[in-house]
Amino acid sequence: MTQTISCHGVARRYGSHLAVDQVSFEVHGPSVTGLLGRNGAGKTTLLRLLAGQELPSAGQVRVLGGDPAGADALARQIVLVREDQAFPDFKVGDALRAAGWSYPRWDHKLADALVSDFDLPSSRQVKKLSRGMRSALGIVIGLAAQAPVTLFDEPYAGLDATARRLFYDRLLADYTEHPRTVVVSTHLIDEIADLLERVLVIDRGHIALDAPADGLRGSATAVSGPAPAVAVFVSGRTTWEHRTVGPLASATVADMLDATDQARARQLHLSVAPLSLQEVLVHATRPDRAHQAERVGS
Numbered sequence: 001m002t003q004t005i006s007c008h009g010v011a012r013r014y015g016s017h018l019a020v021d022q023v024s025f026e027v028h029g030p031s032v033t034g035l036l037g038r039n040g041a042g043k044t045t046l047l048r049l050l051a052g053q054e055l056p057s058a059g060q061v062r063v064l065g066g067d068p069a070g071a072d073a074l075a076r077q078i079v080l081v082r083e084d085q086a087f088p089d090f091k092v093g094d095a096l097r098a099a100g101w102s103y104p105r106w107d108h109k110l111a112d113a114l115v116s117d118f119d120l121p122s123s124r125q126v127k128k129l130s131r132g133m134r135s136a137l138g139i140v141i142g143l144a145a146q147a148p149v150t151l152f153d154e155p156y157a158g159l160d161a162t163a164r165r166l167f168y169d170r171l172l173a174d175y176t177e178h179p180r181t182v183v184v185s186t187h188l189i190d191e192i193a194d195l196l197e198r199v200l201v202i203d204r205g206h207i208a209l210d211a212p213a214d215g216l217r218g219s220a221t222a223v224s225g226p227a228p229a230v231a232v233f234v235s236g237r238t239t240w241e242h243r244t245v246g247p248l249a250s251a252t253v254a255d256m257l258d259a260t261d262q263a264r265a266r267q268l269h270l271s272v273a274p275l276s277l278q279e280v281l282v283h284a285t286r287p288d289r290a291h292q293a294e295r296v297g298s
Contacts, residue, residue, distance in 0.1 A: 004029040004149055004181040005050060010059035012045050019045040021205040023059070029148075029181030032171075032195050034213070036186065036281055037202040043185040044082070046202060047153045050183070051080035063149055076104060081142035083154040085134065092129070092137060093122035096144075103145035110174065111144035117166055131158030139167050143174050152184045168192060189278035193217070201281055209281070218274035220283070221257050224250040225270035233268055240283050252283070 005027035012020040020042045027033055035043050048054040049061050052068030052075055061067070066074045087095050096115070100106040115122060118136035121129075126137065135157045142152055156164045172195055175182060186192055199216060201209035220240065223230055227249035234242065240252040257265070257272060265272045275283075 002029060003027070004064055005183075006060075006062040007046075007049075008060050010046075010049060010061055011057045012042075012049060012054060013057040018205055020049070020056075020202075023202070023205070023207055025200060025207055025210055027181060027183065027198070030175070030179030031197050032175060032182045032184065033198045033200060034186065034189070034192065034196040035183050035200050035202065036189055037208075039187070041202045042205045043202055044153050047080055047082075047151050047183070047185060050149070051075075051078050051151055053080065076102060077147055078149045078151065079103060079142055079145040079147040080151040081138040081153065081155045083135070083157045085138040087126040087134075087137070090126055091122065092120055092124055092126060095126055095137065096122075096140065099141045099145060103147055105146040105148075107144050107146055110146075111140055114140040114143060114170060117170065118163065132160070132163065133158075135159050136163065139170075143170060146174070146178050146180065148180050150180055150182045152182070152186075154185055154187070156186075156188070164188070164191060168195060171195065189281060190276050193277040196277075199277070199281070213277065216280050217277055218256055220255065220275040220280055221253045222250065222273050222275060222279075223253055223265065223270055224248065225268065229268040229270055233265060233270055 003026055008024050010020060010023045011018060023046065035046065037043050045054065049056055050063055050068060055069055064074060064077055068074055068078060090098065096111055100108065100111070118140065120133060120136055120140070126134065129137065135155060136159065139155050142150055142155065156167060159167065168191065184192060193213070196213040199209065199211055199213050200207060223233055225248065227244050227247055230249040230251055234251045234253060238254040240254050242251040243249060252275065256274065262272065
């Protein structure tokens with residue numbers, strides 16, 4: 001696949017605050033990458049750097065082979081939709097027409113279909129839209145632009161679960177028909193997990209995890225039951241955490257269980273369940289670095 005995004009030693013400082021610190025990664029497209037992390041971890045700053053809306057304090061950012069802040073022609077190949085998207089004092093229809101002039105691959109039919117899907121009032125002033133409708137307008141622009149690099153920063157503010165599902169479905173359908181490089185920043189990880197091909201986790205300005213999503217799904221297993229049985233089962237295994245409450249215990253085993261393991265767990269009357277992608281990533285960003293696994297004595 002073609003390299004579309006490249007960051008090497010990228011930092012962004014605001015006064016004494018270092019929002020992004022020595023970040024290096026590459027994204028090859030077409031692909032859908034999840035940029036994940038807690039609030040304040042640096043996700044928005046990183047996306048603004050990729051869109052050319054910020055300049056790095058150090059390091060190098062390249063998108064589609066060029067500096068995203070250096071050329072208007074390149075800027076028209078990148079679309080960034082933010083949670084706090086600001087719009088001029090336009091009506092909805094005017095905002096969409098302006099976006100159509102800005103992006104050379106703009107799909108008018110898709111924009112019209114999405115406006116209908118989200119029930120957006122074309123003649124209403126954007127400033128009079130609800131928070132959810134403003135989010136829906138940003139999503140329409142992000143999808144209909146069909147920019148080779150499409151960036152979404154928590155784009156669903158104010159949307160209910162049904163509208164968020166509509167966004168995920170339309171994103172998948174349009175990406176399937178028009179593959180491109182998509183990066184989605186979100187904290188609703190399990191909702192979007194099935195769309196992701198790759199996961200980038202940013203934690204306190206650093207890349208804490210960079211891995212294929214398939215390799216992370218089910219990559220750890222929760223085990224619970226009688227404390228002595230849990231102790232026997234996890235002996236010699238790498239675990240992320242082990243808790244005991246009275247006669248019961250639980251542990252997170254840092255690997256998948258094969259058929260033999262499953263049979264052994266049943267024999268010991270233990271409950272086992274694979275961790276979701278979100279649960280795996282919670283361990284990756286714990287303040288105490290609990291994701292640095294320990295091996296229980298064998």
